[in-house]
Amino acid sequence: MGNRIREERVRLNLSQEDLAQAGGVNRNTQGTYERGGRNPDTSYLEGVAALGVDTVYVLSGQRLLGTGLSDFEAKLVEQFRRIPDDDQRTIVRILRAMVDDAERHPK
Known part of the structure; x- marks a missing residue:
């Protein structure tokens, strides 16, 4: 899951601070999520979804947003x-x- 969080951050051209702030955590916690040391809670996922993070992909590894879309x-x-x-x-x-x-x- 951590790698997928990082992929989404890079895809959206956001900093760790951007995601941390949107998810209601500090930058160190964001780094821990991206390294796979901890998994985020639903509050975090709701917050980062507002920035465009594909939370279905983060959770499942499956991209539903782009299904059938260029x-x-x-x-x-x-x-x-x-x-x-x-x-x-x-x-x-x-x-x-x-x-x-x-x-x-x-x-």
Whole structure:
């Protein structure tokens, strides 16, 4: 599990301090998690999930986020999850309008 936590941190270009703060632990504890000396609790996992950490992957070694998605699509989903709810709703409205327009005027 420790290696997967580190992989996620590197994938998201975050520091140990970033994850530690989001997970409600200190940097030393973060390092212990990454070395496999201890496993994180659910509170930590909930906190780092908000930064885009694929917690299913951390726990199971299976990537569900990218299942059936290209790398580009998976990155978009990851970024979408990291923005505020109001911004997410705005993006959904824009996409709906674009899809409606594309269906009315196929190219």
